[in-house]
Amino acid sequence: xxxxxxxxxxxxxxxxxxxxxxxxxxxxxxxxxxxxxxxxxxxxxxxxxxxxxxxxxxxxxxxxxxxxxxxxxxxxxxxxxxxxxxxxxxxxxxxxxxxxxxxxxxxxxxxxxxxxxxxxxxxxxxxxxxxxxxxxxxxxxxxxxxxxxxxxxxxxxxxxxxxxxxxxxxxxxxxxxxxxxxxxxxxxxxxxxxxxxxxxxxxxxxxxxxxxxxxxxxxxxxxxxxxxxxxxxxxxxxxxxxxxxxxxxxxxxxxxxxxxxxxxxxxxxxxxxxxxxxxxxxxxxxxxxxxxxxxxxxxxxxxxxxxxxxxxxxxxxxxxxxxxxxxxxxxxxxxxxxxxxxxxxxxxxxxxxxxxxxxxxxxxxxxxxxxxxxxxxxxxxxxxxxxxxxxxxxxxxxxxxxxxxxxxxxxxxxxxxxxxxxxxxxxxxxxxxxxxxxxxxxxxxxxxxxxxxxxxxxxxxxxxxxxxxxxxxxxxxxxxxxxxxxxxxxxxxxxxxxxxxxxxxxxxxxxxxxxxxxxxxxxxxxxxxxxxxxxxxxxxxxxxxxxxxxxxxxxxxxxxxxxxxxxxxxxxxxxxxxxxxxxxxxxxxxxxxxxxxxxxxxxxxxxxxxxxxxxxxxxxxxxxxxxxxxxxxxxxxxxxxxxxxxxxxxxxxxxxxxxxxxxxxxxxx
Amino acid sequence: xxxxxxxxxxxxxxxxxxxxxxxxxxxxxxxxxxxxxxxxxxxxxxxxxxxxxxxxxxxxxxxxxxxxxxxxxxxxxxxxxxxxxxxxxxxxxxxxxxxxxxxxxxxxxxxxxxxxxxxxxxxxxxxxxxxxxxxxxxxxxxxxxxxxxxxxxxxxxxxxxxxxxxxxxxxxxxxxxxxxxxxxxxxxxxxxxxxxxxxxxxxxxxxxxxxxxxxxxxxx
Numbered sequence: 001x002x003x004x005x006x007x008x009x010x011x012x013x014x015x016x017x018x019x020x021x022x023x024x025x026x027x028x029x030x031x032x033x034x035x036x037x038x039x040x041x042x043x044x045x046x047x048x049x050x051x052x053x054x055x056x057x058x059x060x061x062x063x064x065x066x067x068x069x070x071x072x073x074x075x076x077x078x079x080x081x082x083x084x085x086x087x088x089x090x091x092x093x094x095x096x097x098x099x100x101x102x103x104x105x106x107x108x109x110x111x112x113x114x115x116x117x118x119x120x121x122x123x124x125x126x127x128x129x130x131x132x133x134x135x136x137x138x139x140x141x142x143x144x145x146x147x148x149x150x151x152x153x154x155x156x157x158x159x160x161x162x163x164x165x166x167x168x169x170x171x172x173x174x175x176x177x178x179x180x181x182x183x184x185x186x187x188x189x190x191x192x193x194x195x196x197x198x199x200x201x202x203x204x205x206x207x208x209x210x211x212x213x214x215x216x217x218x219x220x221x222x223x224x225x226x227x228x229x230x231x232x233x234x235x236x237x238x239x240x241x242x243x244x245x246x247x248x249x250x251x252x253x254x255x256x257x258x259x260x261x262x263x264x265x266x267x268x269x270x271x272x273x274x275x276x277x278x279x280x281x282x283x284x285x286x287x288x289x290x291x292x293x294x295x296x297x298x299x300x301x302x303x304x305x306x307x308x309x310x311x312x313x314x315x316x317x318x319x320x321x322x323x324x325x326x327x328x329x330x331x332x333x334x335x336x337x338x339x340x341x342x343x344x345x346x347x348x349x350x351x352x353x354x355x356x357x358x359x360x361x362x363x364x365x366x367x368x369x370x371x372x373x374x375x376x377x378x379x380x381x382x383x384x385x386x387x388x389x390x391x392x393x394x395x396x397x398x399x400x401x402x403x404x405x406x407x408x409x410x411x412x413x414x415x416x417x418x419x420x421x422x423x424x425x426x427x428x429x430x431x432x433x434x435x436x437x438x439x440x441x442x443x444x445x446x447x448x449x450x451x452x453x454x455x456x457x458x459x460x461x462x463x464x465x466x467x468x469x470x471x472x473x474x475x476x477x478x479x480x481x482x483x484x485x486x487x488x489x490x491x492x493x494x495x496x497x498x499x500x501x502x503x504x505x506x507x508x509x510x511x512x513x514x515x516x517x518x519x520x521x522x523x524x525x526x527x528x529x530x531x532x533x534x535x536x537x538x539x540x541x542x543x544x545x546x547x548x549x550x551x552x553x554x555x556x557x558x559x560x561x562x563x564x565x566x567x568x569x570x571x572x573x574x575x576x577x578x579x580x581x582x583x584x585x586x587x588x589x590x591x592x593x594x595x596x597x598x599x600x601x602x603x604x605x606x607x608x609x610x611x612x613x614x615x616x617x618x619x620x621x622x623x624x625x626x627x628x629x630x631x632x633x634x635x636x637x638x639x640x641x642x643x644x645x646x647x648x649x650x651x652x653x654x655x656x657x658x659x660x661x662x663x664x665x666x667x668x669x
Numbered sequence: 670x671x672x673x674x675x676x677x678x679x680x681x682x683x684x685x686x687x688x689x690x691x692x693x694x695x696x697x698x699x700x701x702x703x704x705x706x707x708x709x710x711x712x713x714x715x716x717x718x719x720x721x722x723x724x725x726x727x728x729x730x731x732x733x734x735x736x737x738x739x740x741x742x743x744x745x746x747x748x749x750x751x752x753x754x755x756x757x758x759x760x761x762x763x764x765x766x767x768x769x770x771x772x773x774x775x776x777x778x779x780x781x782x783x784x785x786x787x788x789x790x791x792x793x794x795x796x797x798x799x800x801x802x803x804x805x806x807x808x809x810x811x812x813x814x815x816x817x818x819x820x821x822x823x824x825x826x827x828x829x830x831x832x833x834x835x836x837x838x839x840x841x842x843x844x845x846x847x848x849x850x851x852x853x854x855x856x857x858x859x860x861x862x863x864x865x866x867x868x869x870x871x872x873x874x875x876x877x878x879x880x881x882x883x884x885x886x887x888x889x
Contacts, residue, residue: 477727477754478681481754481775482681482683482684482775484776485684485754485775485776486683486684486687488776488778489687489691489776489777489778489779492778492779492780493691493778493779496778496779496780516776517776520776524754524755528755533726533727533755534755534757534759534760536727536732537726537727537732537733537734537760537763538734538759538760538763542759542760542762542763543759545758545759546757546758546759549757549758549759
């Protein structure tokens with residue numbers, strides 16, 4: 001028979017009338033089934049509860065008497081029953097339910113699960129031996145299909161129908177479609193459930209994030225204290241929990257306690273440690289005052305455990321940060337105080353020389369106020385001739401903290417006066433600071449002037465000393481020596497011109513003469529030591545030779561003189577100074593060294609005369625600073641250096657204990 | 670008899686006067702000029718051409734040694750005696766290099782002074798032999814790089830006499846050695862001095878030495 005199903009209804013083909021009762025019966029049945037399907041579709045659209053869905057489905061299917069009885073079983077992945085519904089079976093279904101619960105499926109069910117098409121059982125009463133419902137079929141057939149949608153199997157649909165219908169392919173197709181529709185409905189419900197679950201999860205996550213974000217927000221409010229932070233955070237905690245109305249919270253940190261107004265000993269509590277810089281400082285606690293609605297996981301969700309830990313961690317971090325900031329502020333303010341109060345002027349500059357920050361002393365030094373200094377180029381403070389060199393110092397890549405450079409420059413103050421300033425330029429560590437250079441300026445003008453004055457005075461004193469010596473020496477020579485010489489000669493004359501003198505008298509006169517000669521000798525020697533005329537009469541070289549020979553004759557120290565180059569004359573002042581320096585050096589050799597031999601090398605070079613004296617004495621440890629020399633009583637060396645400096649020369653003293661001493665004097669022409 | 674003419678140079682007036690008196694006491698000596706500084710000394714010697722000039726070293730402006738050099742350049746035959754307070758080697762070398770015949774210490778007595786004047790005029794040595802040797806020794810080391818040896822202008826006899834003189838013999842001893850009279854020796858020396866353009870034995874020996882006519886062996 002053909003008939004076309006359109007819009008769920010079977011329409012009779014126009015022009016053909018069937019009056020076969022069997023056909024009419026079948027047609028009517030199909031109509032009922034389609035109607036049932038339509039009803040089921042409606043159900044599917046609306047129903048959100050599984051149990052209701054399958055229960056109503058069964059009822060619909062049976063109601064229209066399209067099927068005698070129907071049962072639906074929802075199975076989990078293991079094949080175990082999760083839910084079942086039936087219609088038309090009544091209490092006799094309980095046996096099936098029990099069996100299904102155990103996971104034991106009847107034969108038809110097993111077969112149906114394997115197939116995507118319905119399984120028909122012609123005579124369940126005899127074929128389905130193990131089915132508790134076998135007897136319920138009462139001569140009718142059974143048809144079972146699996147509930148399936150989008151590749152997922154949800155369970156089974158089993159119905160009892162007239163046998164002849166059971167074998168009808170259309171019947172089976174319809175049944176299958178019914179099963180699929182139910183499958184779809186179940187699928188829809190599943191999706192909905194999943195969606196809702198996801199929504200809830202998102203909500204929970206949003207609550208978590210909001211909570212943490214709010215805490216961060218609070219902590220960033222300017223000027224907020226830790227106390228205020230904790231007070232505010234503790235208030236917002238309950239909102240982020242599942243049941244905010246019965247939730248309370250408490251934060252303890254560093255001995256202080258912050259609670260929500262409703263706080264009291266909670267019935268259920270969740271807490272975690274608050275750790276700051278590795279040390280336990282307190283705890284964060286959230287509790288439910290009453291009993292929350294039961295939940296599988298306990299009163300608190302896993303997410304809430306995570307959240308409370310996240311909150312504690314966040315508070316811990318914020319506290320650490322605050323502590324670090326405080327320490328930094330403290331050290332910064334200490335630095336600031338130091339910076340400002342430093343006696344030396346300190347300029348902090350960027351890498352290109354722009355002044356970023358100055359301390360008080362800078363104003364005093366430069367005569368300019370902070371405003372006029374900051375933002376200007378530090379090079380502007382110095383006289384134009386210095387800027388080049390200063391440039392190089394500033395722009396050269398200095399490496400490391402130890403590479404500070406020290407140089408003296410002439411600074412021009414705001415009133416036009418010049419100051420000599422010693423600059424120490426060092427790079428500042430840390431590349432993200434605006435200041436890259438630290439320039440410390442020390443006003444050494446006074447020091448320099450004092451030093452210059454001192455040198456000037458030394459020069460004056462030395463000259464005066466020499467003049468004095470010369471004067472005394474001359475007087476001794478001209479006056480005293482001459483007188484004595486004359487006396488000696490006159491005495492001689494007396495002796496020679498007085499032949500009649502008694503012997504005693506002659507002898508006495510002779511004695512007197514010898515005494516006078518001795519005195520003369522003494523005066524001569526003294527005068528020579530004061531100011532050797534050999535230097536003035538014959539020049540430096542003979543004078544030095546004389547010193548060497550004197551060292552030998554008077555003190556037994558062997559001297560050797562080596563001459564290189566063509567001798568020439570220096571200025572009288574220079575020759576005198578060289579002589580004095582060598583004189584002093586020899587005096588040191590005599591007094592301190594215990595040497596037995598001295599070598600003197602004199603080189604008349606193109607640009608300078610170099611005199612090198614070295615002895616084989618016991619040597620001494622040469623202090624590197626002039627002040628140490630003075631302290632150790634070695635004024636002689638200081639004097640020698642000064643004399644050398646006065647004639648634009650240089651003096652180097654090298655010595656080591658046990659290795660003798662070498663003095664090198666170099667005087668430019 | 671011609672007196673030996675002497676020019677005195679000393680910046681010390683009193684001393685100069687004293688010296689002059691001492692010299693003038695002697696009948697055979699006379700002071701023809703007095704200078705108080707080196708420049709004046711040079712001028713006077715040029716003017717008066719004395720046989721002997723007595724110079725102090727320490728004089729203002731041009732000192733005695735420089736004056737000696739100048740005088741020797743202009744009046745080589747004038748013998749120079751340096752009157753000095755210092756007898757250290759450096760002075761002696763410098764003096765002799767400048768052309769002095771000898772030196773006297775300031776506290777020398779009248780007799781020594783006058784006999785020295787006579788001696789130098791007679792061509793005798795006024796330098797103690799030991800000192801002379803030391804001087805020659807010194808000059809040997811400092812003037813070793815002599816260029817070409819100029820040909821010896823002295824006769825053999827003259828050379829002989831010079832050698833003996835260099836050895837420290839006085840005129841009498843030389844005369845005896847060479848079987849000559851003292852006067853002859855003196856006269857020979859005068860010739861030697863003229864040929865060599867010097868005024869004293871010291872100069873002659875020194876120059877001969879410098880020119881390579883005499884060697885250290887000759888004087889040992």
